[in-house]
Amino acid sequence: MSKIPVQDVTPKVETYDLYAKRQKIQTRSYKGLFMNVRLAGVAALFLLYFGTVWLPWGDRQAVLWDLPARQFHIFGATFQPQDFFLLSFLLIICAFGLFFITVFAGRVWCGYTCPQTVWTWIFMWAERITEGERNARIKLDKAPMSVNKFLRRSAKHAIWLVVSVLTAITFVGYFTPIRGLVADLFTLQIAGWAAFWVFFFTAATYINAGWLREQVCFHMCPYARFQSVMFDADTLIVSYDAKRGEPRGARKKGVDPAEVGKGDCIDCNICVQVCPTGIDIRHGLQYECIGCAACVDACNEVMDKMEYPRGLIRYTTEHELEGKKTHWLRPRLLGYGAALVTMIVMFIITVGNLAQVSLDIERDRNVLYRETRAGDIENVYIVKIFNKGQTERTYTIDVSGHPALQLQMPDNRLTVAPSRKLELPVNIHMEPGALNGATNIPITFVVTAEDDDSVQAEAESRFMAPQVR
Template sequence: MSKIPLEDVTPKVETIDLYAKRNKIQTRSYKGLFKNIRLLGVAFLFLLYFGTVWLPWGDRQAVLWDLPARQFHIFSATFQPEDFFLLSFLLIICAFGLFFITVFAGRVWCGYTCPQTVWTWIFMWAERVTEGERNARLKLDNAPMSANKFLRKAAKHSIWLAVSLITAITFVGYFTPIRGLFVDIFTLQIAGWALFWVFFFTAATYINAGWLREQVCIYMCPYARFQSVMFDADTLIVSYDTKRGEPRGARKKGVDPAEVGKGDCIDCQVCVQVCPTGIDIREGLQYECIGCAACVDACDEIMDKMEYPRGLIRYTTEHALEGKNTHWLRPRLIGYGTALVAMICLFIITVGNLSQVSLDIERDRNVLYRETSAGDVENVYIVKVFNKAQTERTYQIEVAGHPGLKLELPDNRLTVAPSHKLELPLNVQMDPAELGGATNIPITFKVTATDDEDVRAEAESRFMAPQVR
């Protein structure tokens, strides 16, 4: 009896691993114009970040967000929680600024001023100092553990931790006086919450700038995803000139590319080796590109050595690469710019018109009203006067809403220390005969600085009385 031959017709399914192991990016050193611009920018930002927190202003820190006291000091200005809408205002301005810059010049924010990028460059510098240049680092990573490798790695991580710790202490120093914080840390008397946040931001800086690096830009930052929506053919971006560079190929220094049938690109891979996100810019615009222009500087170095014109990789636009005119002024850019200028002007006007005093009134919740020995109806209020000025001020307080209202306060004056809040109970009385049977009337409290009538504030409340039968 013959057997029927069988054939396996089950379709083969290819298994794809959705997790790709990260290949550590080891960048090489380079020189150039855009690197120098970035270094100057980083120096300014570091001076601003690490220096501002130490500036004194009278008897306090110049910039201090005092959360326990609910006061936010920025040089001569002091803000209260009710001024927090200004923060939203400021964030909207930053958003429009980012939109404007992105439409005009791509991700230059990421390449030059983003904290993730800035601290990553600092950590890369620490690697070069302790482990050597790119080739030396690659050899060291592949070598077995030895005393030399251990000491170099330990030195690198020590610098990383030191930079992270100083960064964290400075950040926490904007929320608690930095001088006292430093003393508390080195005398081991730091408070629990302050210690927690110093540890938290040290760990965050160490992990983000030391270990995650480009993964934050590629996978975690939403800006990398929506930036392409804002680009157009006139956006200034880092691009490789394909027409000039192709076909690629190696050749000796000074050889005319036309003689060997090649483009200007010698396929040296230097543009890839200097890229902090590990991309090849010659493959076209990619969302991983942060616009740092490291490849521009590196390629210009090679072009100088080959005696070729600079600019094979450069800041340019798609229209320029295609030989068309670049439209610098276009509706989207003008729209974002107009909105940005309008928001900045409105913000300045709002801040300039902020009152130097705020007034808050709360009724005493323990009693609705009470009668005095003289037969008047009395309401008790908690008055909170906040002097935002940097000098002591005396305020005249009054209550309006009915001519029969009387304040039980000597001279109707309050003196408040600079940048302080005065809170006290205040009794308001009224003859029930003048109420005309009303049991609930609106009243307004007003405070006016005795030395400047333009410094004033007011708050509304209610005056309660018994029903007359």
């Protein structure tokens, strides 16, 4: 009696140690189109970040968020805390912009313009020029401490620290005038809070870009987790063409893959060695992939040397890899695009229609009302006029709400410097007989620019009076 052969078909399950020690990623150098694009982008971002803070604008720097004065200067525009809704508006626009670009081209934001990625590449560059290329760094890590290793490590950390300090000073310089901040820093007269934030952002930059690196993308950034919800089969992502590349195998230069029964992939692992997150793109799309296209440039270099066509790893879509047509215009993309354009237009209109003057009224909290020598009822208010324009303006101030209201001022014409706030006490009188027994009358203060009637602001308050018995 013959036995039926038995074969174990239990699938192999890969297990991972949740508390495994992190394996340090050592990347190798490469060249290519996308590297050049990244370098141009990094140069532009660095020029924008480090250069904007030094631009002058009249008697102040061009971009300054002056928190103590509660004024936010962005070139020729000045905003107050009540304009804070514009920041929320801007953040929503950025969110929809990110959604749109993610649906269209995956995580290109992460690969090219995310500050974590940009600063990490700078720190990796410092590592390369001080400790050598990938193999040299791996050997240096394993080597015992020596004078050579100490000097190389010291030079690397010195560059990291300089970049971190410059980054922190620049960031704090957007909230504290940068020229005064640098002068105080070098003379050791820096204020306590400014010193704290410079130290904090220095440490944050040094740790995030120097030590944590890809761990920030893996475990701290929420974008890596929800990106898959936004992808579809027509999203442009970095992909390995398995139909063309498999089966893998080494061979001599110029050998036709069909002659050796292999695909175009020579299994050199260079795509893995250049990846800043240490993944193998040949395993398919992974949430760790930041879409930087380092593997694309590296693989194209190898294909050129092997005299094979480029594009074994490339930006493509799932439909294209399956031989189907890619749909560039699709409902989700059009929806995000329409929402983005609509909000940008609304934001521009809102900013364009912002009042050039604001008015705030505060009642004197020390006394509700008082009686003058002439027998009138008097209320005292603190009037705050903020000129948001960039030129000096003269305003007239009036009050309405009751015909008997009298504005007690030597001159109701007030001149306010550009981007400045004027505060002054104002007395309002009313004859007791005109009150008709009222004890609480709504009134409205109005300021109007003398040179332009359309530049106007209003603020409401109350006129308080004693109860007549």
